[in-house]
Amino acid sequence: MPVLDLSASSVDLTRAICDIPSVSGDEVTLADAIDAAIRPLSHLTLHRDGDTIIARTDLGRAQRVVIAGHIDTVPVNGNLPTRDVVIDGEPHLWGRGTVDMKAGVAVQLKLAAELVSPRVDITWMWYDHEEVDADLNGLTRLSRTRPDLFAGDFAILGEPSGGEVEGGCNGNLRAIVRTHGVRAHSARSWIGENAIHRAAPILARLAEYRPRDVTVEGLTYREGLNAVRIGGGVAGNVIPDLCEVEVNYRFAPSRDAAEASRHVRSVFEGFDVEIVDLAEGARPGLDAPLAQEFVAAVGAVPRPKYGWTDVARFSALGVPAVNYGPGDPHLAHHDEERVPLAQIEAVERGLRSWLTAP
Amino acid sequence: MPVLDLSASSVDLTRAICDIPSVSGDEVTLADAIDAAIRPLSHLTLHRDGDTIIARTDLGRAQRVVIAGHIDTVPVNGNLPTRDVVIDGEPHLWGRGTVDMKAGVAVQLKLAAELVSPRVDITWMWYDHEEVDADLNGLTRLSRTRPDLFAGDFAILGEPSGGEVEGGCNGNLRAIVRTHGVRAHSARSWIGENAIHRAAPILARLAEYRPRDVTVEGLTYREGLNAVRIGGGVAGNVIPDLCEVEVNYRFAPSRDAAEASRHVRSVFEGFDVEIVDLAEGARPGLDAPLAQEFVAAVGAVPRPKYGWTDVARFSALGVPAVNYGPGDPHLAHHDEERVPLAQIEAVERGLRSWLTAP
Numbered sequence: 158m159p160v161l162d163l164s165a166s167s168v169d170l171t172r173a174i175c176d177i178p179s180v181s182g183d184e185v186t187l188a189d190a191i192d193a194a195i196r197p198l199s200h201l202t203l204h205r206d207g208d209t210i211i212a213r214t215d216l217g218r219a220q221r222v223v224i225a226g227h228i229d230t231v232p233v234n235g236n237l238p239t240r241d242v243v244i245d246g247e248p249h250l251w252g253r254g255t256v257d258m259k260a261g262v263a264v265q266l267k268l269a270a271e272l273v274s275p276r277v278d279i280t281w282m283w284y285d286h287e288e289v290d291a292d293l294n295g296l297t298r299l300s301r302t303r304p305d306l307f308a309g310d311f312a313i314l315g316e317p318s319g320g321e322v323e324g325g326c327n328g329n330l331r332a333i334v335r336t337h338g339v340r341a342h343s344a345r346s347w348i349g350e351n352a353i354h355r356a357a358p359i360l361a362r363l364a365e366y367r368p369r370d371v372t373v374e375g376l377t378y379r380e381g382l383n384a385v386r387i388g389g390g391v392a393g394n395v396i397p398d399l400c401e402v403e404v405n406y407r408f409a410p411s412r413d414a415a416e417a418s419r420h421v422r423s424v425f426e427g428f429d430v431e432i433v434d435l436a437e438g439a440r441p442g443l444d445a446p447l448a449q450e451f452v453a454a455v456g457a458v459p460r461p462k463y464g465w466t467d468v469a470r471f472s473a474l475g476v477p478a479v480n481y482g483p484g485d486p487h488l489a490h491h492d493e494e495r496v497p498l499a500q501i502e503a504v505e506r507g508l509r510s511w512l513t514a515p
Numbered sequence: 516m517p518v519l520d521l522s523a524s525s526v527d528l529t530r531a532i533c534d535i536p537s538v539s540g541d542e543v544t545l546a547d548a549i550d551a552a553i554r555p556l557s558h559l560t561l562h563r564d565g566d567t568i569i570a571r572t573d574l575g576r577a578q579r580v581v582i583a584g585h586i587d588t589v590p591v592n593g594n595l596p597t598r599d600v601v602i603d604g605e606p607h608l609w610g611r612g613t614v615d616m617k618a619g620v621a622v623q624l625k626l627a628a629e630l631v632s633p634r635v636d637i638t639w640m641w642y643d644h645e646e647v648d649a650d651l652n653g654l655t656r657l658s659r660t661r662p663d664l665f666a667g668d669f670a671i672l673g674e675p676s677g678g679e680v681e682g683g684c685n686g687n688l689r690a691i692v693r694t695h696g697v698r699a700h701s702a703r704s705w706i707g708e709n710a711i712h713r714a715a716p717i718l719a720r721l722a723e724y725r726p727r728d729v730t731v732e733g734l735t736y737r738e739g740l741n742a743v744r745i746g747g748g749v750a751g752n753v754i755p756d757l758c759e760v761e762v763n764y765r766f767a768p769s770r771d772a773a774e775a776s777r778h779v780r781s782v783f784e785g786f787d788v789e790i791v792d793l794a795e796g797a798r799p800g801l802d803a804p805l806a807q808e809f810v811a812a813v814g815a816v817p818r819p820k821y822g823w824t825d826v827a828r829f830s831a832l833g834v835p836a837v838n839y840g841p842g843d844p845h846l847a848h849h850d851e852e853r854v855p856l857a858q859i860e861a862v863e864r865g866l867r868s869w870l871t872a873p
Contacts, residue, residue, distance in 0.1 A: 327702065331751055343763045344685065344822035346739035353742035357718035364712040381704035384711035385755060386748025393689055393743050393763060405701045405751060464702035
């Protein structure tokens with residue numbers, strides 16, 4: 158089993174945990190290494206649940222902060238082991254997981270080991286299966302069996318945010334819009350009804366759609382409504398009787414699940430619409446006193462988070478949550494994923510200074 | 516090996532050869548049975564090529580007629596063995612192949628055996644792989660290796676035509692119309708370009724398209740332009756960078772391949788169009804003297820054939836050709852495929868009377 162040295166720099170620790178591949182479903186080696194490095198620390202109480210590891214201080218502080226990061230990545234695509242690269246004169250660490258989100262996890266592991274007496278109690282969470290179906294997510298599992306572990310006054314997810322604070326997140330809806338027709342031999346097409354032709358207005362409405370920009374608690378969220386898949390057809394000589402357009406609606410946290418569903422149904426009025434996946438977003442939560450202190454301490458200008466992240470899970474549990482981690486979110490899942498070393502160090506400094514402030 | 520009794524009625528012979536399944540690629544059992552039944556007949560010279568059987572008279576007649584039928588079927592779907600059914604008081608034979616086109620083949624086999632001295636020389640052709648890629652078709656193979664066997668003054672294909680004479684056939688073109696875009700995460704869709712949205716005008720043009728009716732040599736051909744497949748999409752959270760619409764153009768025999776291509780390219784002007792399959796139609800050929808005699812003898816009112824058939828192959832070789840066979844072409848490939856017994860007998864009478872007229 159690889160051994161993690163938590164006294165190494167956060168950059169070296171990032172390199173070490175990126176070089177332990179942990180594609181969703183295959184996190185056990187990394188989880189075991191984290192377990193072995195954290196378990197001996199006497200200031201932390203460790204809970205292991207599958208490949209999710211929870212480590213808590215119990216100092217009797219007035220407030221508790223949850224700091225969490227997922228340890229899985231999307232599939233490796235020739236981008237491991239990591240490499241040191243210099244881009245525009247700036248040193249980077251390149252490879253799968255460097256952005257999403259092992260640099261964030263490395264900073265958390267180092268601080269978990271070193272901060273024996275932080276100003277707030279801390280619940281560290283390193284969890285599995287974030288990059289796949291929500292049903293498999295370690296936090297989904299744990300929120301059912303141990304909701305008490307999620308208690309806190311504020312939560313910080315280490316998702317990549319370019320070292321800035323990204324508040325809340327957009328909601329996420331997927332729907333299938335279907336057209337129906339009547340099959341016939343394409344040599345006698347007038348006998349049938351072409352379901353693909355009937356999908357013309359669906360694509361026209363998508364092409365004409367102008368998404369909203371919505372300001373929530375001072376942050377402006379950009380929405381989006383897009384086809385992500387289209388399919389139809391039986392054979393090269395058959396008029397098709399079914400066409401399916403899968404659409405993805407990313408909606409600002411001002412809109413709840415019911416409103417988002419109504420909006421999508423109204424855009425595709427007259428068509429058969431099935432909502433197949435729906436997760437509400439999260440309001441920025443920056444009006445919470447701890448959130449305001451945190452933003453001030455790390456010296457960040459809060460921005461909106463567009464992608465759905467597990468901050469929404471904490472938000473739904475009544476815990477205000479933000480994203481704060483190294484790495485450009487545009488490079489998440491990218492084959493050229495890479496993080497500036499200085500950003501890893503800056504996030505370490507930011508978290509450390511806030512958690513140790515007198 | 517099943518034994519075929521060519522002295523049985525054409526109805527019983529239809530039943531017998533339908534009950535020997537011969538889905539394309541699996542014709543050998545039926546081909547062997549036909550070979551065994553025809554080879555002993557001294558008035559015919561037999562050529563076997565794979566699962567295609569050619570049997571010729573050589574009586575030194577002034578004219579030669581080719582009479583052909585394919586022995587393969589589309590896949591069986593719970594519709595064998597055949598059954599006798601009565602629909603609206605009329606006896607039918609139900610099951611795969613009864614329409615397309617073993618009833619026609621049965622009539623041909625019976626007449627091949629019985630007509631030892633027809634008024635014209637006859638080349639009978641029973642061939643394999645008609646229901647699949649043209650490259651596999653027994654006639655494609657034979658037209659390369661033995662073009663001499665296709666010589667004739669007139670050709671009759673036994674394809675289902677409801678016992679009427681169907682002249683010529685529409686041409687058939689398939690093309691892929693593509694749109695391109697730029698991939699991006701769907702949470703930040705404004706960074707990408709959605710290829711599915713860009714396909715909106717393609718579907719709109721298809722939905723608005725009004726196909727022509729074209730009269731050629733007295734027969735009116737209905738054209739059609741249809742999407743037969745659409746596909747696009749990478750994943751549920753990715754803006755797609757490619758969308759493909761496969762279109763099928765059935766065009767009247769007044770238009771040649773180049774004109775058909777130009778027409779499809781002009782409909783989808785501004786888009787990337789790739790022609791993937793193109794077969795010209797066949798003019799009705801009903802002005803040939805033998806064709807006129809034939810139509811008069813069988814007492815039919817010629818109609819246009821919409822689907823592409825091997826008559827186009829003969830037409831391209833300069834041999835006027837028509838379709839004449841029992842069975843409703845709308846029921847070809849249908850799971851409820853069935854042929855009226857009276858139509859089998861009528862086609863037998865029609866062919867026999869013309870081929871034996873003094």
